[in-house]
Amino acid sequence: MHAPSEHALESLQSGMAAALLAADPAGQALPEALFTGAHAGAVGLRVHRNTVLGALSNALRLSFTAVDRLVGEDFFDRMAIDYARARPPRAPQLDEYGVGFAAHINGFPGTESLPYLAELAQFEWQLAEAARARAAREAGPVLQLDDGVRLRFAAPLWLHAARYPVARLRDAILAEDTVTLAAIAAPGPADPAPTNPAPAGTAGFHYAIWRTSEGVNVRSLSARSAGFLAAVYAGATAIEALAASGDADSAQVLGEEILPAGFVQVELPPGA
């Protein structure tokens, strides 16, 4: 914004913007004398306030489907409106607006019984980012193996780590699988159980998320596979990537977890 501002109009617009986003609309009310016509200005302002906040809530709802389902529509709107007031968007492409939502709802009052909520939101944001990406397998890294075999990896691909089993949690919420949800909410004695969180401050669950022209894919990974993939996407050679997996029997990483995954294509040498 470089144009010289027009004072009266700028003042009106900044005042109206503040009134529309205010947590206490009465405290930020614009003078009724500003308005004329069949309805009071407050009526029109209420329409615009509902449109603005409703549009922002819905923009978030599109990305945070399971969070919305888990907490319910009304509570989701409370979190979304609180976020809108704290961090109103700065650009019209609302696809990018939810980037700080997971951090914002971490510890949000009323979510104490859902310690995994922010991690679930962060996972959903990663899925949303993947959904908006353009599939470009040809741009993915390629590993050259000793026997001429080439491994071509998907692009784009993201590695995601969480303390809670967020992919399983999300699936359970969307499928209304109350048994799994209860298991995640109240970890059992078996450790590690597939639904138990990792110790605080650690990442017990790793995922690969990748885009194809057909859709977004998610695969659970072991920590060693996650290390291997991180190295591959950072440009490592096959030997370097296997070393980065931190596994004593490094070939096992390829054989058991990487090769069967949908994010890698095996290309045989000519004549093989």
Added chain:
Amino acid sequence: MSRSSIAAPIPAQAGIGLRLPHHAMVLAERPAAAWLEVHPENYMADQHSLAELELIRADYPLSLHAVGLSLGSAQGVDGAHIARLRHLVELLEPGLVSDHLSWSVASGHYLPDLLPLPYTEEALRVVARNVSQVQEALGRQILVENPSTYLCYAASTIPEAEFLAALAQRSGCGVLFDVNNVYVSATNQRLDPAAVLEDWCRALDARTVGEIHLAGHALVQTEAGDELRIDDHGDHVCSEVWALYERSLAQLGPKPTLLEWDTRLPAFGVLQAECAQARSRLDIAQERRYARAV
């Protein structure tokens, strides 16, 4: 991508507002539609949907109807947003580009709504300046649409129709005439929509009108018990708006006409049926024009 069949301007026929949930069906079935219109902001961060739109664009004339330029902002138009729009214009080669006579950016914040302007000389200077900046950056004319209004400013000194006509004259922009918005605004101000439409048609130079919009709206009650119409694009075009559309065509001539439907989005076939209603009225307007010419 073959562009040979779609480089022509948007035809004076009925088009459909394309929304993301219909992409897959449109790609798979290529349903009949004279042309399509999209909101470019939906494709600025979503590269997957943009890739789909590029494929769709190969088979349909396309119009870009922006909602985020904030042409009425006193602070000016965001150069970064103009650049994003220019990228899409260069990529998609749309037949029309448009936005609204409204503002949505203030104090550096974007409010996702079409907020009304006071119709004053100061506001006219601001919008003309901003429209000129956008047209210069895009290297083409844009259309500016009259919005639905729910409040009026005491400071306004210029009737809305005259304001938009003056904007077209000063900036060289065209007009996107939204008939549903005329109806919603007029009824919300307890004015006779037919009389308001006559004012619009008198004020506008028909040659500047590049497109007409039609949509449905909602009728709600305020806390005071008054009726208020909300331009939510969530229903069929009502009979009163069809009547205003017929009068618009009679006075402005046949224009590319778009059916918008955003909330409670129905199946694409419903939009096609709505489109057919506009098409029959456009056909009559075309026949009338030929008859006059002969």
